[in-house]
Amino acid sequence: MIRLGVPSKGRLMEQTFDWFAERGVKLSRSGSDREYSGRVEGAPGVSLVLLSAGEIPRELAAGRIELGVTGTDLVREKLAGWSSDLVELAPMGFGHANLILAVPECWRDCIDLDDFAAIARDFRSEHGFRLRIATKYHRLVRAWLSAQEVADYQLVDSQGATEGTVANQTAEAIADITSSGETLRANNLRILDEPPILRSQATLFANRNAVKPSLQRFAAHLGLELPCINATQATAQA
Amino acid sequence: MISKRDKEAVGQRLLERFRQAGAQEISPDILLPAESLLDLYGEDIRARAYVTQDPIRGEMMLRPDFTVPVVQAHMASGAEPARYCYLGEVFRKQDSGDVRPEKSRDHEYLQCGFELFTRDPDADAEVFALFHDALQSLGLRAEMGDMGLLLDAVSGLPLTRARADALMHHIWRPGRFSRLLDRFSKPGVSRCFPDTGQTWAGLRSEDEMIRRIARLQGDAAVPPLAPVWTERLDRLFALRAPASKALPALGELAADMPAIAPAVDRIVARMAAIAHRGIDLDGVIFDASHGRTTMEYYDGFTFTFQADRAGWPPVASGGRYDALTLVLGKGREIPAVGGIIRPGLVAELEASA
Numbered sequence: 001m002i003r004l005g006v007p008s009k010g011r012l013m014e015q016t017f018d019w020f021a022e023r024g025v026k027l028s029r030s031g032s033d034r035e036y037s038g039r040v041e042g043a044p045g046v047s048l049v050l051l052s053a054g055e056i057p058r059e060l061a062a063g064r065i066e067l068g069v070t071g072t073d074l075v076r077e078k079l080a081g082w083s084s085d086l087v088e089l090a091p092m093g094f095g096h097a098n099l100i101l102a103v104p105e106c107w108r109d110c111i112d113l114d115d116f117a118a119i120a121r122d123f124r125s126e127h128g129f130r131l132r133i134a135t136k137y138h139r140l141v142r143a144w145l146s147a148q149e150v151a152d153y154q155l156v157d158s159q160g161a162t163e164g165t166v167a168n169q170t171a172e173a174i175a176d177i178t179s180s181g182e183t184l185r186a187n188n189l190r191i192l193d194e195p196p197i198l199r200s201q202a203t204l205f206a207n208r209n210a211v212k213p214s215l216q217r218f219a220a221h222l223g224l225e226l227p228c229i230n231a232t233q234a235t236a237q238a
Numbered sequence: 239m240i241s242k243r244d245k246e247a248v249g250q251r252l253l254e255r256f257r258q259a260g261a262q263e264i265s266p267d268i269l270l271p272a273e274s275l276l277d278l279y280g281e282d283i284r285a286r287a288y289v290t291q292d293p294i295r296g297e298m299m300l301r302p303d304f305t306v307p308v309v310q311a312h313m314a315s316g317a318e319p320a321r322y323c324y325l326g327e328v329f330r331k332q333d334s335g336d337v338r339p340e341k342s343r344d345h346e347y348l349q350c351g352f353e354l355f356t357r358d359p360d361a362d363a364e365v366f367a368l369f370h371d372a373l374q375s376l377g378l379r380a381e382m383g384d385m386g387l388l389l390d391a392v393s394g395l396p397l398t399r400a401r402a403d404a405l406m407h408h409i410w411r412p413g414r415f416s417r418l419l420d421r422f423s424k425p426g427v428s429r430c431f432p433d434t435g436q437t438w439a440g441l442r443s444e445d446e447m448i449r450r451i452a453r454l455q456g457d458a459a460v461p462p463l464a465p466v467w468t469e470r471l472d473r474l475f476a477l478r479a480p481a482s483k484a485l486p487a488l489g490e491l492a493a494d495m496p497a498i499a500p501a502v503d504r505i506v507a508r509m510a511a512i513a514h515r516g517i518d519l520d521g522v523i524f525d526a527s528h529g530r531t532t533m534e535y536y537d538g539f540t541f542t543f544q545a546d547r548a549g550w551p552p553v554a555s556g557g558r559y560d561a562l563t564l565v566l567g568k569g570r571e572i573p574a575v576g577g578i579i580r581p582g583l584v585a586e587l588e589a590s591a
Binding site: 076080081082083084085104105106107108109114117118119121122123126127129130131138139142143145146148149150151152153154155166167169172188 | 276277280281282284285333334335336337338339404407408411412413414417431432433434436437438439440441442444446447450451454
């Protein structure tokens, strides 16, 4: 049995259902809107598991589901060494969002990351503590800033309403996911003139250990090329 | 596979060696308040240290290294001069990127260390000779450097104070450092900062921005750094040779860069003191850039002892950290130098010998 994990609500769920329907597999929620169980038609041996999108990376890595739909941002943030456990089967073409670093619009002197690094240094000597960046993507942001050799900053955790932290003076900058940038503009924030930290979209992932004939049949059914990779090869690449 | 008990036994033997050198043993806590470590190391430490939460004390860290708690203990109550030794676990996590490494590094391992707080100029040689002696039978490669030399070289460039300070601040970040140096070597570009009429938001004040804009506008008129200085700096940073051969090369560099002359004199005196303690300078590598890849708190002499094993961290490392005592000493400061040995690696080398 192949267990397919899909986000349990909202647009992400609807678009996932549409994506599979276009490929001849009908997914649906059984029973009422409040019930988190689902039905699969058109693909024998596949069952549907409705989960919070944020839990899908963990469930995939643990092998409790063989396939899962979630954002690349969540997989990369939540799973250290993700590509040793998971394989990307297909980018699905929706749920596009970029992880970006944004500063107050009023910072006329802050265009790129070099400006940001210089401002962080000035801020630290002026205020006696490191410039604060509010985010929930701690690992991704830290790894990126470390690779870009930015110092003199600290991350502060923000699990929601991150765009408001600057006005509330609990952070000087934010690192968050954005698709249209509207919320940023509404909160007088501006994205730094740099490539995004990560370009994310909804993606169909498989657990590497689950790549077996049954999964290969399902992938073929969906019209996907299943990469022939097993777990040992993945770690050898390291 | 070496047992923990065997590693501990090697650690005890090294600790005894440090005691004989006059050190007093101290045992810092394993759980340390995260705040001062975070302030000192920045976010990078969160990627390396285990952070945990105490309902009353707040954020705590499993000891990622001994230097900070030892300095704090000394600044709180120590007399000088002081020699300390310690043996205990440190904890480092490994945050792999996209791929999990095949062989993960140790997450907890022993460190046996020696720290010397004194104004005696012979202290560097004392510490280096002690480590050299304790590790003598293992055939390790000894390397040394001097961050003071690099900082003086940068500080002495014909640059404005602000430009020199920016370079010195980023000396541990090679990419950012060379981008800055590159920018300072070209004619300044004057930038526009159009007023967008935005209302001010956030803790960074408008005044701070206005001051930075004024600095940038002033900086655009500064003439570029002549290429000869970048060449000299590159030559200095690339200097790597047996210590006996590095000294004449440093002398030549000092003729072109007078700012490093005092640092070179200090290095010459240190080498002489090390040779005086019976160590052959042909067997020690001097690498001018050695300290750029070590801890950011080293600001003078640095050293490592490295085994010839692929992927191994140094078996021992250390250096001078005068500025750290100033930061942690709340106004007090004392010159300090020290280092650590990893007994687990020593035990492995001894077992395979």
